[in-house]
Amino acid sequence: MAEFLQSLMAYWESFPADLRFVVIATMQILAVTICVILTVAFTTYFERKVIGSMQGRIGPNRVGPLGLLQPFADVIKLLIKEVVIPQKSNRFLFVIAPLLSIIPALATWAVIPLSDGFVIADINAGLLYVLALTSVGVYGVILAGWATNSKYAFLGAMRSAAQIVAYEIAMGFALVGVLMAAGSLNLGDITRAQAGGLSHWFILPLLPLFFVYFISGVAETNRAPFDVAEGESEIVAGFHVEYSGVAFAVFFLAEYANMVLISALTAIFFLGGWASPFEGWSFLGDDSLLRATSFFWLAAKISFFIFVFFWLRATFPRYRYDQIMRLGWKVFIPITIVWIAVEGVMAWLHVGPWARLAS
Amino acid sequence: MLHTILFYLFAAVLFIAALGVIFSRNPVHAVMFLVLAFFQSAVLWLLAEAEFLAIVLVLVYVGAVMVLFLFVVMMLDINVERVQGGLTRYAPLGLVVAVVMVFELVQIIWLRGQANTETLGFAATPEGYSNTKALGAILYTEHVYAFEIAAVILLLAIIAAITLTMRRRPGLKQQNISNQVAVSAKDRVRVVKMDAESNS
Numbered sequence: 001m002a003e004f005l006q007s008l009m010a011y012w013e014s015f016p017a018d019l020r021f022v023v024i025a026t027m028q029i030l031a032v033t034i035c036v037i038l039t040v041a042f043t044t045y046f047e048r049k050v051i052g053s054m055q056g057r058i059g060p061n062r063v064g065p066l067g068l069l070q071p072f073a074d075v076i077k078l079l080i081k082e083v084v085i086p087q088k089s090n091r092f093l094f095v096i097a098p099l100l101s102i103i104p105a106l107a108t109w110a111v112i113p114l115s116d117g118f119v120i121a122d123i124n125a126g127l128l129y130v131l132a133l134t135s136v137g138v139y140g141v142i143l144a145g146w147a148t149n150s151k152y153a154f155l156g157a158m159r160s161a162a163q164i165v166a167y168e169i170a171m172g173f174a175l176v177g178v179l180m181a182a183g184s185l186n187l188g189d190i191t192r193a194q195a196g197g198l199s200h201w202f203i204l205p206l207l208p209l210f211f212v213y214f215i216s217g218v219a220e221t222n223r224a225p226f227d228v229a230e231g232e233s234e235i236v237a238g239f240h241v242e243y244s245g246v247a248f249a250v251f252f253l254a255e256y257a258n259m260v261l262i263s264a265l266t267a268i269f270f271l272g273g274w275a276s277p278f279e280g281w282s283f284l285g286d287d288s289l290l291r292a293t294s295f296f297w298l299a300a301k302i303s304f305f306i307f308v309f310f311w312l313r314a315t316f317p318r319y320r321y322d323q324i325m326r327l328g329w330k331v332f333i334p335i336t337i338v339w340i341a342v343e344g345v346m347a348w349l350h351v352g353p354w355a356r357l358a359s
Numbered sequence: 360m361l362h363t364i365l366f367y368l369f370a371a372v373l374f375i376a377a378l379g380v381i382f383s384r385n386p387v388h389a390v391m392f393l394v395l396a397f398f399q400s401a402v403l404w405l406l407a408e409a410e411f412l413a414i415v416l417v418l419v420y421v422g423a424v425m426v427l428f429l430f431v432v433m434m435l436d437i438n439v440e441r442v443q444g445g446l447t448r449y450a451p452l453g454l455v456v457a458v459v460m461v462f463e464l465v466q467i468i469w470l471r472g473q474a475n476t477e478t479l480g481f482a483a484t485p486e487g488y489s490n491t492k493a494l495g496a497i498l499y500t501e502h503v504y505a506f507e508i509a510a511v512i513l514l515l516a517i518i519a520a521i522t523l524t525m526r527r528r529p530g531l532k533q534q535n536i537s538n539q540v541a542v543s544a545k546d547r548v549r550v551v552k553m554d555a556e557s558n559s
Contacts, residue, residue, distance in 0.1 A: 018361050093387070124489045128414040135422025139394070142426065146387060146433050158430070165426060185491055326536070 028120045032109050040256040041071035047310050054314040078252075081245035086148060089242070093147035098243070098250035101140025104133040105257040112264055113188040115274045115295035126187040127179055130265060131172055134220065138164045140254065141222075141229065145239040156238025159321060160222055160229030166328035167219040173336035174213040177206050177343055178269045191273035195293075197280030203270040205346075205354050208339045210270045212332045214305070217262035219328065221255060223309055225316035226324055263305030267298055274298045366406055373399035386432045390425065397421050411491040 012020070045060065045068065052059025060067035085094055111126040113119040123129060138161055145157020179185055181202050182193040194201050203210050219226040230238030240251050267273055276297050278290045319327070346354035376399060379392035397420045404413035498506050 090385075090387070093391070123410065125410050125414050125491050128411070128418060128491075132414050132418040132422060135418060135426075138422075138426055139429075142429055142433070143387075143391075154433075161426060161430060165423065168422070322534070323536075 025120065029110070032114070032120060033106055036106060036109055036257055036260065037253070039260055040253055041075065043256050043260060043306060044074065044252075045071050046306065047313075050307060050310040051314045054311075075249065078245055078249040083245040083247050084242070086150070086242050088149045090147040090149070093143045094242075095247070097140050097144035097147055098247050098254070099140070100143060101137055101254040102250050102257065104137040105254045105261060108133045108261055111187055112261075112268065113191055113273060114298065116188075116293050118295075119188060122186070122188060125185050127175055127185040127190070130187070131168075131175065134171075134258075134261075135164075135168055137254070137258065140251075141239050144243070144251070148239070148242045150241055152235040152237075153239050153241045155235050156229045156231075156241070159231075160239060163222070163226065163229065163324055163328070164220055166325060167216040167332070170212055170328060170332035170336055171216040171220065173333060173340065174209040174216065175269065177209040177336065177340050178202060180340065180343060180347075181206060187268055187273075191268055191275065194272035195275055195279065197275075198277040199280065201270065201272045201275075201277075205343065206270065206339070208335050210266070212336055213269065214262075214266050214308075216328070216332060217266060218309065218312060219324065221258040221262055221309075223255075223259065224313040225319050227318060228321050228324060231318060259309055260302065260306060263302045263309070264298070266305050267301035271301050272297075273301075362406065366403065369399050369402045369406070373403065386435070387429070390429050390432050393428075394421055394425050397425065409490055411494050 015023075048070070049059040049067075060070040063069040063073045085091060108130055110120045111123060111129050113122075141160045141164070142157045145153045145155075145160075148154070178190065182190040184190060184193065222229045228234075228238075230240070235241075240248060243251060274293045274295060274297055276291055276293055279293075281291065343354060373396055376392045376396040380389050380396060383389045383392060397416060401413040401416045401421075404410075404416065
């Protein structure tokens with residue numbers, strides 16, 4: 001057996017280095033993508049259960065034990081439905097728009113460090129890459145709205161585009177605070193800068209930026225209470241009015257993948273990513289599992305933020321459009337700018353929790 | 360080897376996208392081709408290990424500028440016939456610009472060729488070298504005045520654009536949120552106690 005493995009290894013080593021790299025990278029990408037898609041499937045189930053219990057209902061409970069197979073039933077239903085393409089629509093852009101919204105949502109996972117040492121692409125400018133790709137996602141929405149050739153879809157697309165462009169600035173400024181604190185653009189280094197337990201996480205010195213980032217993230221993903229892009233009471237379903245079957249499923253997938261992504265990013269930037277909250281508790285013993293860094297801490301943090309997404313959706317009524325714009329431009333951007341200045345001055349003067357950031 | 364193949368592949372896509380910008384009849388298609396062209400140039404920069412510039416190109420041009428472009432183009436009701444007439448009318452001007460650009464490029468390549476004849480490609484960066492850090496260091500030390508002046512000019516442009524477009528129409532009903540929040544029940548509701556009327 002060992003001999004066989006050895007010969008297999010030797011065979012593997014005989015491939016050119018470029019080819020081996022491509023094979024390994026492809027397998028990593030496949031693994032992460034499939035995990036993200038499965039997470040998205042169960043996120044829909046989670047959402048319906050959470051909102052159900054908040055509204056005093058049971059939620060899905062028919063397909064499989066506890067309704068756990070409901071997401072697969074939904075996917076199969078959407079797959080076998082007909083995709084209707086409106087006659088006066090721009091066919092090519094109509095078909096390509098869902099793809100343009102799913103690709104950035106999945107591609108961003110390339111730089112997300114899932115645990116200490118596992119990241120598909122460990123690049124120096126990881127944070128910029130995240131910002132760049134999240135801003136590309138808006139094309140899917142705009143093109144869908146335009147290509148449909150319908151007033152409702154176009155209105156939805158315009159609303160969503162203006163909203164995403166507005167909140168992206170607040171998000172970017174919030175991340176400026178994070179990179180000032182971490183001194184690096186690499187997501188792995190940002191996580192490592194927060195090692196040392198709960199009190200070392202950036203959420204404490206950067207509390208306002210944390211709120212701005214997460215709320216802007218909710219707005220960026222077009223989720224309630226910022227979901228004017230698909231405001232049912234005014235414009236039916238917004239940019240995806242005419243999408244059906246698989247094309248709609250892809251939009252749906254992109255929205256939920258973005259939600260999981262924003263949760264993961266918030267966990268990494270402000271809650272120490274894979275780090276354990278009990279890292280500093282030496283009385284637990286040196287080899288305690290509670291103190292070890294692991295993927296499960298990151299997963300727990302991501303789940304918490306996904307829960308907050310649903311919590312917000314079940315709690316708040318939809319914002320009016322001008323109020324959304326006001327919040328983005330006149331409230332969040334000034335808050336972030338002020339807090340960047342506060343952070344800089346405090347770190348410079350070595351005051352309070354900011355003192356650690358100065359080095 | 361792989362590097363060269365990728366370069367020519369991406370360069371070919373860039374070239375086709377650039378042609379698409381000029382020749383597509385639908386303005387929205389033209390904008391999308393331009394987005395593709397920006398993406399491809401960013402990828403070419405990535406191949407040259409200029410990751411900061413590449414990602415900023417995507418972030419600024421693809422993520423912000425082209426979105427606003429697309430906004431404007433979608434709102435326009437463009438007459439396709441007239442646009443096509445424009446292609447031949449503006450062709451001479453475009454040719455002149457193209458000739459000037461090619462001339463400048465040739466000059467630069469010629470100058471470079473004079474300076475060092477051995478290395479035409481990019482030198483490999485040392486291990487642990489961060490493009491972003493290097494750019495930041497030079498931008499905030501050597502070129503700090505130019506950088507600050509550029510920032511002030513941009514700020515000026517923002518303020519100018521806002522002042523040009525902001526107008527207060529008379530009779531416009533606006534919501535003042537801080538007033539709404541600060542309101543107290545006393546200003547809105549008056550509780551009046553009175554005896555029940557007897558209707559006999």
